[in-house]
Amino acid sequence: MNTCDLVVIGGGVVGLTIAREWLLRYPKSDVVVLEKEQNSVAHGSGRNSGVVHSGIYYTEGSLRAQLCVSGCQLMRDYVSERGLWIDNCGKLLVPPSESALGSMQVLLDRGRANGVEIHQLTGKEALELEPHVNPQFDQVLFVPITSVVNPKEVVERIKKDVIEAGGVIHYNASAGSIDSKCGTVQTSVGTFESPTVVNAAGLFADQVAKRAGLKTRYSFQPFKGKYWKHKNTHFKMRRLVYPVPDLDLPFLGVHTAHNSHGEVYFGPSSTPVIGRENYKGLQGISWLDGLSLSASIVKKLLHNTNGLRTLALREMKLVRLKGVCNELSKIISGVGPDDLERSLAKVGIRSQIFDADRQHLVNDFVVLQDDKTIHVLNAISPAFTASFAFARYVLDQQK
Numbered sequence: 001m002n003t004c005d006l007v008v009i010g011g012g013v014v015g016l017t018i019a020r021e022w023l024l025r026y027p028k029s030d031v032v033v034l035e036k037e038q039n040s041v042a043h044g045s046g047r048n049s050g051v052v053h054s055g056i057y058y059t060e061g062s063l064r065a066q067l068c069v070s071g072c073q074l075m076r077d078y079v080s081e082r083g084l085w086i087d088n089c090g091k092l093l094v095p096p097s098e099s100a101l102g103s104m105q106v107l108l109d110r111g112r113a114n115g116v117e118i119h120q121l122t123g124k125e126a127l128e129l130e131p132h133v134n135p136q137f138d139q140v141l142f143v144p145i146t147s148v149v150n151p152k153e154v155v156e157r158i159k160k161d162v163i164e165a166g167g168v169i170h171y172n173a174s175a176g177s178i179d180s181k182c183g184t185v186q187t188s189v190g191t192f193e194s195p196t197v198v199n200a201a202g203l204f205a206d207q208v209a210k211r212a213g214l215k216t217r218y219s220f221q222p223f224k225g226k227y228w229k230h231k232n233t234h235f236k237m238r239r240l241v242y243p244v245p246d247l248d249l250p251f252l253g254v255h256t257a258h259n260s261h262g263e264v265y266f267g268p269s270s271t272p273v274i275g276r277e278n279y280k281g282l283q284g285i286s287w288l289d290g291l292s293l294s295a296s297i298v299k300k301l302l303h304n305t306n307g308l309r310t311l312a313l314r315e316m317k318l319v320r321l322k323g324v325c326n327e328l329s330k331i332i333s334g335v336g337p338d339d340l341e342r343s344l345a346k347v348g349i350r351s352q353i354f355d356a357d358r359q360h361l362v363n364d365f366v367v368l369q370d371d372k373t374i375h376v377l378n379a380i381s382p383a384f385t386a387s388f389a390f391a392r393y394v395l396d397q398q399k
Contacts, residue, residue, distance in 0.1 A: 002192045004030035007185055009175045009208055010200035011035030012045035013151075013387045014379050016158045018198055021391035023165035031167040032194075034187055036174040036204075040159055041152045043277070044202055045384065047348035049257045049268075051240065052076060052147040053382040054091070056111035056118055057252070063365045064382065065114045067393060071386030072145060078388060079149050082157055085260045091146035091240040092126055095137050096253070096330035100244040104141060107244065111143065118143050130239040134333045146240060150260050151384060175201070178212040183372035196398065199375040203276040203351045209375045214368065218353040218377060221296060221361065222276055225268030227257065227346040228324055230339055237264050243331050249307045250352075250361050254318070254327045265346055266328055266335070269318050270311060272297045279347045296354070306361045353378045367394055374398070 006022050008015045011033045019031050037043070052075050055068035079086045095101050111118035119142045123135030129142065162169065176186040184193045201208045206220045242255035251270040258264045274293040277284030300308050317323035321337035328335050353362050365386075366378035374394060383390065 001184075002032070002190055004032045004192060004194050005196070006031045007183075007192045007194040007197045008033045008200055009185065009198065010202055010205070011037075011040045011159075011169055011171070012043060012200070012202050013040075013155050013158065013384055014045075014202070014376060014390065015198070015200035016040060016155065016162055017387040017391040018200060018394055019162045019167050020158055020165070021388075021395055023162065023167055025395065027165065031162070032192055033162065033167060033169040034173045034175055034185070034189075034192075035169065035171050038171050040155050040169075044348060044351060045155045046152045047346070048151050048381075048384050050149050050151045050259065051257065051385070052086075052149055053385045054111070054116045054118075054143045054145050055114045055382075056107050056116050056143055057245070058110065058114070060110060060113040063393070064363070064386070065110075067365065067386040067389040068382045069114050069116060071382070071389035074388035075149070075154075075385055076145075076147055079154060084153050084157060085150050087148045087258070087260075089146070089148060089239050090129070090142060090144045091242060092130055092133055093141040093143070093242050093244050094126070094133060094135060094331040095139060096243040096327075098137065100246070101137060101139065103247050104139060104244045106247060107141060116143065117145060130237065130241060132237060132332045132334055133239075133241055134329065134331055136330070141244070148240065148258060175208060176211070178208065178373065180212045180214070180371035180373040195372055197373040198394065199373060200379070202379065203349060205351065205375065205377050205379075206353065209368075209377060212370065212373050212375070214370045214373075214375055216368065216377070217355060217357045218362065218366070219296065219356060220276075221293070221300075221352050221354045222273050222278075223251075223350045223352060224271045224273045224278065225348045225350060226271070227265045227267030227343045228321070228340040229343040229346070230264040230266070230335070231341055232339060233263070235264055235339070236262055241332050246307075249311050250363060251311070254324065256332065265343060266324065266340065267343075267346070268348065269315055270350075271315050272308070272312070273349065276349065278349065280344070300354075303359075305359060350380060351378070352380055365390065367397060369397060
């Protein structure tokens with residue numbers, strides 16, 4: 001039996017920032033992080049867009065709003081102070097249709113209520129900031145604080161912080177049975193006992209919670225995000241350009257993204273999938289889990305839960321490059337089917353839970369404590385942005 005002060009299940013950005021925050025609070029404590037993969041960036045932590053979001057999308061008072069706004073500044077400060085790559089480019093939000101103009105006002109109000117600097121621009125002003133933008137309705141929102149970082153670089157630096165502070169990270173260490181009352185976790189590298197266990201297992205957090213005996217009204221529903229890359233390496237974007245989203249749907253729509261190499265991407269799709277790690281073909285699908293997820297998504301599509309049938313019809317248009325370009329043409333100009341190629345490397349799966357009582361996808365962070373275990377059940381976007389603030393919140397919930 002290995003005894004320690006904190007065990008974290010999951011070595012992605014959420015688990016690592018929680019371990020780091022604990023070590024900042026209790027410098028001489030023993031902290032162990034368990035990660036089933038051979039590194040910390042195999043899934044969402046290394047596959048996200050690297051966008052440091054501002055917090056304009058989220059309802060005032062929600063956890064996502066509070067932690068995104070504070071987390072955004074903490075992330076920007078962390079990256080800048082350590083000399084990591086960051087592009088303080090800002091984000092333009094363009095209404096893709098006339099019906100989106102109403103949502104534009106909602107975002108303007110939310111942004112201001114959440115304390116985020118946000119400006120309403122004319123089309124001409126937007127074009128001065130980003131020549132590729134298509135301000136077809138002559139109204140665009142601009143959020144200066146939105147930035148882009150290299151997520152893998154950031155996660156690797158946080159990992160270094162944990163190790164330098166005395167934390168131990170076990171890779172290739174899958175968590176098996178968990179006793180929440182005793183605080184014990186059986187793994188492939190031994191059994192660990194701790195007065196505090198944090199389940200930050202991301203795509204598998206619900207399964208870890210079940211093994212720990214936690215009963216909730218939540219079930220898991222993953223979505224895959226695919227991207228397309230601009231073939232021309234000379235094509236550059238000065239700013240991020242997003243559509244003003246349909247606020248009845250849980251996703252932000254196809255937008256631009258870029259990285260430290262100047263490569264420009266467009267996406268993501270938002271496709272329901274039946275595998276937690278189904279990045280390609282039939283890989284990452286557990287058939288028993290797949291059958292359960294398949295039945296769940298079929299039911300949601302039939303009832304158009306959260307507008308998912310509407311979303312599915314929109315997603316079907318993205319099967320062809322022409323459909324992708326049609327979506328992009330609503331917010332930017334000068335990109336055609338011949339300019340794009342599918343990015344096989346840039347594919348991510350969104351960890352998302354569904355509330356059976358409310359029959360609704362849960363659009364906020366969910367953290368539950370059961371005996372000695374804290375379960376991070378819904379670390380959806382903007383979990384990467386919010387991670388430093390989120391870590392403080394999780395540890396503040398300790399009973």
